[in-house]
Amino acid sequence: MLLSIRGLTKSFPGTRALDGVSFDLRAGEIHALLGENGAGKSTLIKCLTGVYERDAGEILLDGRPVAPQSTHDAQTLGIGTVYQEVNLLPNLSVAENLTFGRQPSRAGLVQTRKMRAQAEEMLSGYGLDHVNVAQSLGAYSVAVQQIVAIARAVALSGKVLILDEPTASLDSAETEMLFSVVRDLRERGLGIIFVSHFLDQVFSLTDRLTVLRNGQHIVTAETAEVSRLDLIHHMLGHELEEAEHRRHATKTAQQSVLTFDGTGRRGKIAPFDLTVSRGEVIGMAGLLGSGRTETADMLFGRTPPDSGKAHDDDGPVSLRNPREAIAAGFGYAPEDRKTDGIIGELSVRENIALALQARRGWWRPLPRAEQRELAERYIERLDIRTSGAEKPVGELSGGNQQKVVLARWLAMNPRFLILDEPTRGIDVGAHAEILRLIGEVVESGMSILLISSELDELVAASDRIIVVRDREHVAELVGEDIETDAIVRAIAASDAPAAAPAAEVAR
Amino acid sequence: MNTRALPLYATIAIFLVAYLICWIQFPAMLSTRVIGNLLTDNAYLGIVAVGMTVVIISGGIDLSVGSVIAFSGVFISVVLRDTSLHPLVVFPLLLAVTTLFGAAMGGLIHGLGMPPFIVTLAGMFLARGAAYMLTIDSVPIDHEFYDTLRRLYWLMPGKGRLTLLGIVMLLSVVVGMILAHRTRFGTSVFALGGGAHTARLMGVAVGRTTVLIYAFSGFMAGLAGIVFSIYTASGYPLATVGVELNAIAAVVIGGTLLTGGSGWVVGTLIGVLTMGLIQTYIVFDGSLSSWWTKIAIGALLLMFILLQKGLLALGRQQFAGTAQT
Numbered sequence: 001m002l003l004s005i006r007g008l009t010k011s012f013p014g015t016r017a018l019d020g021v022s023f024d025l026r027a028g029e030i031h032a033l034l035g036e037n038g039a040g041k042s043t044l045i046k047c048l049t050g051v052y053e054r055d056a057g058e059i060l061l062d063g064r065p066v067a068p069q070s071t072h073d074a075q076t077l078g079i080g081t082v083y084q085e086v087n088l089l090p091n092l093s094v095a096e097n098l099t100f101g102r103q104p105s106r107a108g109l110v111q112t113r114k115m116r117a118q119a120e121e122m123l124s125g126y127g128l129d130h131v132n133v134a135q136s137l138g139a140y141s142v143a144v145q146q147i148v149a150i151a152r153a154v155a156l157s158g159k160v161l162i163l164d165e166p167t168a169s170l171d172s173a174e175t176e177m178l179f180s181v182v183r184d185l186r187e188r189g190l191g192i193i194f195v196s197h198f199l200d201q202v203f204s205l206t207d208r209l210t211v212l213r214n215g216q217h218i219v220t221a222e223t224a225e226v227s228r229l230d231l232i233h234h235m236l237g238h239e240l241e242e243a244e245h246r247r248h249a250t251k252t253a254q255q256s257v258l259t260f261d262g263t264g265r266r267g268k269i270a271p272f273d274l275t276v277s278r279g280e281v282i283g284m285a286g287l288l289g290s291g292r293t294e295t296a297d298m299l300f301g302r303t304p305p306d307s308g309k310a311h312d313d314d315g316p317v318s319l320r321n322p323r324e325a326i327a328a329g330f331g332y333a334p335e336d337r338k339t340d341g342i343i344g345e346l347s348v349r350e351n352i353a354l355a356l357q358a359r360r361g362w363w364r365p366l367p368r369a370e371q372r373e374l375a376e377r378y379i380e381r382l383d384i385r386t387s388g389a390e391k392p393v394g395e396l397s398g399g400n401q402q403k404v405v406l407a408r409w410l411a412m413n414p415r416f417l418i419l420d421e422p423t424r425g426i427d428v429g430a431h432a433e434i435l436r437l438i439g440e441v442v443e444s445g446m447s448i449l450l451i452s453s454e455l456d457e458l459v460a461a462s463d464r465i466i467v468v469r470d471r472e473h474v475a476e477l478v479g480e481d482i483e484t485d486a487i488v489r490a491i492a493a494s495d496a497p498a499a500a501p502a503a504e505v506a507r
Numbered sequence: 508m509n510t511r512a513l514p515l516y517a518t519i520a521i522f523l524v525a526y527l528i529c530w531i532q533f534p535a536m537l538s539t540r541v542i543g544n545l546l547t548d549n550a551y552l553g554i555v556a557v558g559m560t561v562v563i564i565s566g567g568i569d570l571s572v573g574s575v576i577a578f579s580g581v582f583i584s585v586v587l588r589d590t591s592l593h594p595l596v597v598f599p600l601l602l603a604v605t606t607l608f609g610a611a612m613g614g615l616i617h618g619l620g621m622p623p624f625i626v627t628l629a630g631m632f633l634a635r636g637a638a639y640m641l642t643i644d645s646v647p648i649d650h651e652f653y654d655t656l657r658r659l660y661w662l663m664p665g666k667g668r669l670t671l672l673g674i675v676m677l678l679s680v681v682v683g684m685i686l687a688h689r690t691r692f693g694t695s696v697f698a699l700g701g702g703a704h705t706a707r708l709m710g711v712a713v714g715r716t717t718v719l720i721y722a723f724s725g726f727m728a729g730l731a732g733i734v735f736s737i738y739t740a741s742g743y744p745l746a747t748v749g750v751e752l753n754a755i756a757a758v759v760i761g762g763t764l765l766t767g768g769s770g771w772v773v774g775t776l777i778g779v780l781t782m783g784l785i786q787t788y789i790v791f792d793g794s795l796s797s798w799w800t801k802i803a804i805g806a807l808l809l810m811f812i813l814l815q816k817g818l819l820a821l822g823r824q825q826f827a828g829t830a831q832t
Contacts (some may be wrong), residue, residue: 092701
C-alpha cells in the first residue's frame, strides 16, 4: 500500500470535520474521493498536505509514519497537490513556474538556458510540445496551466498526486486531455487521489472510490462494482431519523404568488418554469455543482437571468440585481454563511437590522431603540443562544449564526425566501429547530425555496421537490412521490452518459 | 510575442520619439554633453528608482525613500562637520543605517501583516524627523575628498562628461537588472507580485524576501543620498521632498505594473531619462514655466496606466479566445 490513513480525526470548534477516517491508496491507481460539501474531503486533503495538523490517527507513506507540517514538507515527502484554481504564477514564465525554487544557477545567477532545457524535459510526455517555456504561463489556457501544475507536482513529489476538482473550469476536450495525462501517470506507478463532483468523470477515470459523509468514512469500493444509484445513496445518505412529514398536497392548488417562465442563464442553469404558491415549501435536490445554488443565485438576481420572465399577480417582476429582488419581496440566505451570510465583526443586533436598514436607505437610520427591540424579539422568537444582542455574530455557533441570518430576512417579512443549505454544519438540535421554524413561517403565508443535500430533510419539509441534474431542472416530485428513493433515482437517471456534460455547459 | 513586454517597448518608443522631437527643434540636444548632464542631474533619482522598481514589482511601495535621501545628506554633512571621519568611512556607515531602516520596515510589513503604504509612510515621517533632529539648517560639505569625487569624470567623444555620479547610476541599473531578472531572489520578487498566497505555496520564503526587498530599497535610497550629497555638496533636511513620487512615476513610465508582478529595471532608467528629457527641453525652450514638466509627467503617467489597463483587457480577451477553441 502506497499510502494508508488510519483513524484520522480532526475537529474544529463546534464541528468534528473528520471522525476516525481510514483511507488507502495503492501505487498505480486512481482513487476517487467523494462527498458533498462539508463531508470532510478538503479537511482530509489538508491533513495530508500539512495545511492542518491532525488531532488523532496516523498517516503511513510507504509503510512509514509521516507527519507533514507544511505543503513544502508534504512535497518533500512525495505528496503533491493540484487545486482547482491553478496555484502557479501566471506572471512568471512556464519554465520559471516549473523550476521555481530549484532553478539551476551558478554564482548566484540563474542559468536561463539550462532552466528552459530542464523545463522542457519536465514537460515532455505530457503532450505539450507546442508550449514555449519562455512564454509567461498566463498566456496559456487553464487546461495547459493545469497540466503544467501537474508536471511540477509530479516532478517535486513523485509518489502521491492529489487532484482537487481539477476539471471544474475545463471544457470537455480539455478534460479529456487532462485525463489522458492522469492515466499516463497511473501507468508510471503514481498513486492519484481524484476529487470531483462530476460522477461521470469518476466512473470513466477512477479505479476505486471512497465516499465520506459528515466526516465519516462511508464506503470504499472498486468503481466498476458500484452503481450510480448506490453511489448517490452513499453520498447523500439518511441523516434524520424518521421525521414527521409535512404533506400539503392540497396547497399546491392554492393561489400562486410568483411565476417564472423560461428563466435561465447560459452556462449556469438551463431555462425552467417555476410557479411558487403562497405558503409553500419547494425543495430542491441535486448533487453539488448540479445547478442548485446557481438557481438560487439567479432567482435572487446575484447572477441575473438572461432569459425568461418573472411575474406576480400585479405584473412583471424585475430581478436584475439583489436590490430589485429584495424590493420584490425576495430573501436569500446563501450557502456560504461565513462569507456571504453574516458579517462576523458586527453584533447580532446589527446583523439582524442590516437588510431592513438597507431597504430604508442609509440616510434614514433605524433608531437604536427600534433595532434593539427588533433584535430582542427575534433572539427570543428563534431562540438564538447569545449572551446579548451586542455580541459579535462571529462568536456564535454555526446554528445560531444561521438563525441570525434567518432573523434578518424574517424581519423583512419577504414573500419568497430562498434558503441554500440552511442546516449545513450545525448541530442536530439546531437543525430540528430550523426545520420547525420553516414550518412556522410558511403558516403565515411566506413561500420558501429550500435547497439541501440532505434528502430526509427535504422529504420532511417540502410540499414539492424539484430535482436538478447537470444544470437542468429534470424532475418534479409532488405528494406521495416525495420520498428519498424517488429523489435518488431522479438524480441518478442519466440520459447523457458522455464525459462531463456539466462541464460543457459550464463553459 | 509576449504582450507583457509591450509597455517596455512603448517606453522605449516614447523616449526615442520625444528625443527626436527635441532634436528637430533644438539640434544641439543630440550631443554627449546633454546626455552626460541628463545622467548626472538625474543620478540620484535613477538610483532610488531602481530600488523602487524592485519594491513595486513585488507588489509593494516605498514612500520613505525621499526622506531617507534627505536624511542621508544631513547625516553625511553633520558627521563630516563634527568629526574627523573620512567620507569613505561615513558612506558604509550611512548605507548600513539606511539598509537596516529598510529591513526594519520590511520586517514590520511582513510581521504585522501591515500594508506597505502605511509602514513606509511612517518611515517617511520618521526619516524626515530624524533629519531635522540632526540639524535644521543647510549644512555645506567642505571636504577635499568631495571635490575629488565631483571632478571625476570620463570625457566622452563630443566633450560630454560622464561623471562619477552618472556611472554609479548606470551601474546601479545593471546591478538591479541582474538582481531582478537573473537571480532566484528576483524570481521570488516577481512571484510575490504575482500573488503572495500562491508564492508561499510554491515555496517562496515570504518573510525573508520581503525584508530583503525593503532593505535593498533602503540601501539604494542611502546610495542615492550619497550621490545627492555629492551633487549638491550639502545636506539639508528639507531636500528631496516628494522624490519618492517622482521615483514611482519613473517606474510606472518605465513600464512596470503598479500592482506588481511585471516590470523591467531598464525601463525605469528610460523612465527617469524621459522625465529628465522633458526638463531639459523646457530649459532649452527658455520661455516655458518649469511646471510644464509636472504636467507632461502627469500626462505620461496617465497614458501608461491606460496602456497597461488596455493590455490587461487585451490579454484577457486573447485568453478567452484560446479557451473557446
